[in-house]
Amino acid sequence: MPVLLRTPPLALFEGLPATTSVAMTSVQSQFTNLDTVIAEVHPLLEAWGREAALVLPVKETQLDQMRLAVHEWIANLVQHADFGDRRPLIELSLSLDEHDIHCVVEDNSVGFDFGRQLEAQRAKLEAERQARGRAPRRARARAAHHARRHRQPALFSPPRCRRASAAPRILDLRYPDAMPQHSILIAEDNPTLRRLLEYRLGKLYDVRAAQNGAEALALVEEAVPDLIVSDIMMPKMDGFALFSLLRQDERTRTIPFIFLTAKTDDPSRFRSLGEGVDDYITKPFDIEFLLTRIERILERIALHQQQLNARIGRDFSDRLLPKSMPQVPGYRTFFYTKPVGDGGGDLFDWTEIRPGSYLFTVGDIMGKGLQAKFYAFSFLSYIRSTIHAVLEQTDSPADLMRRVNEMLVRDELLDETFASLLIMRWEPATNTVTYANAGHCRPIFVTPDRSGIVEHSELVLGLEAQEDYTDRSFQIPPGSALVTYTDGLIEQVADGGEPFGEKGVAAAAAKALRTEQPVQSMLKGLLRQSAEPRFADDILVFWLERQAVGQTAEVSAAVPATTAA
Amino acid sequence: MSFSFQSVAPDTAVVRIGKALDFRNAAEFKSASQDQIQEGTRNFILDFSGTGILDSTGLGAIFSLYRQLTPLGGQVVFAAVSRPVQVVVQLTRTYKVFRQYPTVEAAHQQLQTRTAPSGSRAGAA
Numbered sequence: 001m002p003v004l005l006r007t008p009p010l011a012l013f014e015g016l017p018a019t020t021s022v023a024m025t026s027v028q029s030q031f032t033n034l035d036t037v038i039a040e041v042h043p044l045l046e047a048w049g050r051e052a053a054l055v056l057p058v059k060e061t062q063l064d065q066m067r068l069a070v071h072e073w074i075a076n077l078v079q080h081a082d083f084g085d086r087r088p089l090i091e092l093s094l095s096l097d098e099h100d101i102h103c104v105v106e107d108n109s110v111g112f113d114f115g116r117q118l119e120a121q122r123a124k125l126e127a128e129r130q131a132r133g134r135a136p137r138r139a140r141a142r143a144a145h146h147a148r149r150h151r152q153p154a155l156f157s158p159p160r161c162r163r164a165s166a167a168p169r170i171l172d173l174r175y176p177d178a179m180p181q182h183s184i185l186i187a188e189d190n191p192t193l194r195r196l197l198e199y200r201l202g203k204l205y206d207v208r209a210a211q212n213g214a215e216a217l218a219l220v221e222e223a224v225p226d227l228i229v230s231d232i233m234m235p236k237m238d239g240f241a242l243f244s245l246l247r248q249d250e251r252t253r254t255i256p257f258i259f260l261t262a263k264t265d266d267p268s269r270f271r272s273l274g275e276g277v278d279d280y281i282t283k284p285f286d287i288e289f290l291l292t293r294i295e296r297i298l299e300r301i302a303l304h305q306q307q308l309n310a311r312i313g314r315d316f317s318d319r320l321l322p323k324s325m326p327q328v329p330g331y332r333t334f335f336y337t338k339p340v341g342d343g344g345g346d347l348f349d350w351t352e353i354r355p356g357s358y359l360f361t362v363g364d365i366m367g368k369g370l371q372a373k374f375y376a377f378s379f380l381s382y383i384r385s386t387i388h389a390v391l392e393q394t395d396s397p398a399d400l401m402r403r404v405n406e407m408l409v410r411d412e413l414l415d416e417t418f419a420s421l422l423i424m425r426w427e428p429a430t431n432t433v434t435y436a437n438a439g440h441c442r443p444i445f446v447t448p449d450r451s452g453i454v455e456h457s458e459l460v461l462g463l464e465a466q467e468d469y470t471d472r473s474f475q476i477p478p479g480s481a482l483v484t485y486t487d488g489l490i491e492q493v494a495d496g497g498e499p500f501g502e503k504g505v506a507a508a509a510a511k512a513l514r515t516e517q518p519v520q521s522m523l524k525g526l527l528r529q530s531a532e533p534r535f536a537d538d539i540l541v542f543w544l545e546r547q548a549v550g551q552t553a554e555v556s557a558a559v560p561a562t563t564a565a
Numbered sequence: 566m567s568f569s570f571q572s573v574a575p576d577t578a579v580v581r582i583g584k585a586l587d588f589r590n591a592a593e594f595k596s597a598s599q600d601q602i603q604e605g606t607r608n609f610i611l612d613f614s615g616t617g618i619l620d621s622t623g624l625g626a627i628f629s630l631y632r633q634l635t636p637l638g639g640q641v642v643f644a645a646v647s648r649p650v651q652v653v654v655q656l657t658r659t660y661k662v663f664r665q666y667p668t669v670e671a672a673h674q675q676l677q678t679r680t681a682p683s684g685s686r687a688g689a690a
Contacts, residue, residue, distance in 0.1 A: 364621060366621040366622055366624060366625030366628070367588075367621070372622075418621075418624070418625050418628045420621075420656075420657060439656065439657035439659070442656075457656075457658055458658055459657070459658045459659065459661055459662065460628075460657040460658065460659065462628065462632075463628055463631065463632070463659070463662055464662065487620075487621060487656075491620070499649075499652075501652065
């Protein structure tokens with residue numbers, strides 16, 4: 001039963017009794033949707049011309065109250081809008097279909113040049129945009145995408161002027177920003193409500209809209225959205241069918257799904273919730289409520305993902321880290337690691353290749369988070385198997401390094417994986433360490449008299465297949481320690497604003513020598529001098545110390561080539 | 566964070582790295598340089614003037630670029646290397662792989678000399 005009202009509004013306002021505003025108060029309380037919509041629409045109407053389409057899900061009996069509310073809105077519009085010296089002619093139409101009242105307000109003022117006003121507005125925005133500099137590529141692409149999608153403007157169709165002088169232009173009022181947005185798909189057959197949702201949700205999310213379930217399915221095929229808001233009753237494919245199809249597909253079954261429907265009957269509600277719909281919102285609905293529900297669901301999913309990542313990360317870390325340390329008389333060994341967030345690609349491993357000979361691996365897979373962790377895990381497995389495979393032929397760290405490097409360059413699975421790696425063979429009986437270093441943080445060597453950096457280092461792994469690596473050896477004198485670590489330590493920023501670097505770490509190590517817990521002392525020392533009271537990146541330290549008491553015969557041991565720190 | 570690419574020759578682009586190349590923008594660097602390779606760029610001059618941060622993820626992104634360009638006969642060179650970047654380059658010994666030039670202009674000049682066929686240089690002279 002369509003109701004059409006077409007009338008110049010000023011006459012309407014003049015005819016309204018003085019009690020209107022009082023009546024409005026009570027009316028408005030029933031139209032929370034209208035409030036929201038007006039608050040949104042009003043400033044844009046001023047900027048864009050003055051036609052708007054609203055959909056307000058109300059019962060037929062509320063039509064008169066509805067009309068009053070809309071009149072109030074128009075009164076506001078006329079009061080606030082700049083019409084120049086022209087007399088506005090605003091036309092209002094209300095129509096009622098199966099569930100909703102459609103209300104269309106048009107400004108048909110004679111001689112009012114919307115085209116020019118829009119053009120001016122567009123030029124102003126363009127100038128602002130240029131003043132901010134060239135938009136990043138992705139933002140530009142999104143703006144273009146947005147403009148394409150909104151060629152038929154969301155809530156506002158082009159103003160119809162009796163003497164329009166310029167074609168209406170689409171304005172992209174949303175500033176393209178660099179923040180990644182959640183993507184939301186709307187399936188709604190009612191064009192006005194669809195546009196309203198598209199507009200309102202579009203302020204917060206990357207929104208696509210479909211007219212029915214079949215269209216929505218096609219859009220999901222193009223790109224899987226983060227969340228779907230769907231009507232139930234739609235032509236071609238209804239909401240139930242859409243939901244059910246998405247649940248059958250592995251790729252789409254976890255997309256959060258909200259029904260937004262006029263079906264208030266319990267069987268529909270129970271069926272939906274029983275089948276796993278995340279929320280069931282009935283019309284009339286409050287858009288703020290819908291937005292809150294969407295935000296909560298997205299938050300919950302982000303949190304879940306975060307927790308899952310942390311759990312997988314911890315699991316990887318546990319597997320990547322040694323359960324024990326070699327126990328050798330006359331030596332003390334300490335190991336410490338602390339990841340930040342999901343952690344990264346730091347790795348450490350040791351194995352006793354034959355009685356009295358130990359192989360240590362310290363490294364860093366380039367990258368952050370779970371991916372680096374996963375690569376570190378595969379990489380470490382590879383190193384372990386390489387060690388076992390070639391041990392019969394060689395126990396040279398350089399030989400192992402060459403093989404690992406070749407693998408990194410050639411193996412397609414590990415394509416784009418780069419790593420710094422330090423392989424050390426330790427023979428406590430002769431107090432000898434033999435090592436090859438592929439671009440890893442250079443170890444620090446601390447004796448009772450001085451501290452230095454174990455200099456020799458070569459190219460990181462994964463860049464050049466033919467790169468050669470060489471072994472170097474040195475002996476550990478009594479009361480001295482070899483400290484290996486990852487880049488989190490040297491990159492930690494000191495209170496002077498500069499990173500500690502190798503020298504800063506070496507100084508801290510020297511102070512920690514022969515303390516009861518040398519790694520803890522060293523880290524505490526560094527933190528005391530840090531700009532921030534915590535480490536910004538993953539920390540990994542391995543400390544190998546030869547005790548001064550009970551020393552063996554090699555008093556005049558050759559020390560490694562170091563630079564004084 | 567965005568990177569500015571400037572073509573200085575049909576196959577050579579200067580990339581102004583800016584303040585940082587690290588885990589936050591390494592993916593963007595990768596995809597942007599990918600576009601450049603698609604468009605025919607083979608030589609990249611990375612301008613590190615004023616770069617305060619180059620972490621291992623950022624370095625990894627440069628390595629990927631290098632690995633991709635090598636079979637295509639392309640090059641990655643560093644220009645105006647800042648101190649923090651120099652530290653990382655020294656640590657990883659990557660100065661063996663990435664030639665360094667004091668300025669973008671010097672890098673460009675060198676690339677031109679190396680890549681231009683001798684005939685065309687004679688013709689230009």
